[in-house]
Amino acid sequence: MTRHIHPILASYIPVAEGLAKTLGQHCEVVLHDLTDISSSIIAIYNGHVSGREVGSPVTNLALQALRTAKTSQEDYDLNYRNDTIKGKQIKSSSLYIKDETGQIIGSLCLNMDLTHIAIAQAALNDMMAFADKAEEGRAAEKFAPTVTSLMEQMIDDCLKKTGKPIALMQKEEKIQFIHLLDEVGLFLIKGAVQHVADLLDVTKYTIYNYLDKKDGR
Template identity: 45%
Template sequence: MRKVHPLLKPLIPITKGLAAMLGPDYEIVLHDVSDPEHSVIAIENGHVTGRTVGSPLTDFGLYLLKSPKFKDVDYIANYMTTTSDGRILKSTTIFIRDESGKIIGFLCINFDTTKLSICKQMIDQALTFQTLEELTGAEHESFAKKVDELLLEVIDEVKKKTGKPLRFATKEEKIEVIRKLDEKGFFLLKGAVEALAKEMGNSKFTIYAYLREARSKKNAML
C-alpha cells in the first residue's frame, strides 16, 4: 500500500462521509499529487467518472499544479465538466496545502447532473403554458363554488374596468357593460338579470331592454 501524506490521511473518512450524505450522484475524490500518475488515494461513487483508487490526476489537475495563477487559491467551485460519455458534471476542486503553502492534494466533488436535468426538463414542460387570453380572448377562469359567487365575480371583473360603481354609470356605459357581460356568457346563468339589476340600481325590465339594445347594436356591426 502506497505511503500517503500525513495531512491527507484525516481526509479519507471525510471523503466517505461526504459521499454518504450527498448520495450516489456525487463523486468524492481525494488526490495525493506527489504521484500524479496514481494520485487517487480515496474515491467514493467512482461510477460517476469510472475511476478507482490509483487512477491518475486529471489534465486540469496537472494544470492547477503547474500554473502560478493558483498560488494563493483555496478552491475552484461550481465549474462544468463533461464525462467521456457526454454527461454534464458540476465540479469543485479544493486545494490542500502543507505548512509552507505547497499543494499536496486536491479534494474534488463531481455532481452528475443527469437526473436533475431530466427533472428540470419535466418541470419546464409541465410549467409551459399559454394564457386563456392568448388562446381564446378570455382573461381568466374563476372557480366559484356557487352560482351566486360566479355572478358576483363576473360583475366585479367588469366593474374594475369601469372604475366606478355600476349604479353611477350612464345609460351608454351600462349598455356597454351589459354587452361585455353578454360576451362572457353571463346571461346564461340563472339569476343573472336580477343580480345585475341590483348592482346597477335598475329594474330587471330595464336590464332586459339594455340587453336587447346591446345585442341589436352588435348585430348591426356584423
C-alpha cells in the first residue's frame, strides 16, 4: 500500500536532499511525517550518521520536543547536543512543519556529526599550544631583519631592565649592563663587543675586563 504524504511534506523532500548535498556526508538530513510516528521517516540522506532509513520511527527526544513545541508554539529547536548516537558527537536542529491550520505535521531535522571535527580541533589545539614564557623565564623571541637590528633590540631590552640611559650610568651600572648583555648572548655576535664599547665610550678591552670579573677570573 502506497503511503499518502501530505503535499506540504512532499515539497520538503527536495529541500532535504539539497541540504544534504550542500552540507556534506557528515550531516544527516531527515524528513519526518509526524502523523505516523511509528514509521515517521519519509526521506533521509546520509543515514549512515544514525543508521536509520526510510520507515524508521521517530526518536524519543523528538517526541518530547514535539510535545513541547505543541505547547509553546515554537517553530524550531536549534543546535542542541544529541548524545543518543553512541560514540559520536552530534549537533542537531529540528524545524517543525505545519499544515494550513497551524498543526505540526512533520519536521525537518539536521544531525551534524562533529566527531571528526572534534578530533581535528583537538589536534589543532595541541599544535597551537604555547609554553608559558613567564614561568620558564624566557625572553620574547626577536625576529630582526638584520644582525644590526637584532643587536639594537637586545641592547634596548637590557637598557629597560637597568632603568637608566647609558649617559647617566656609573661604572658599576655599566658593569651590570654588560653582564645583562652577556646573559642574553649578545657577545656571541661578531662585532658586538666593539659596538657596546662604542656605546659606553670605553675600549673593547674594558668590556673583556668587566666580563672576566663576572666569571671570577
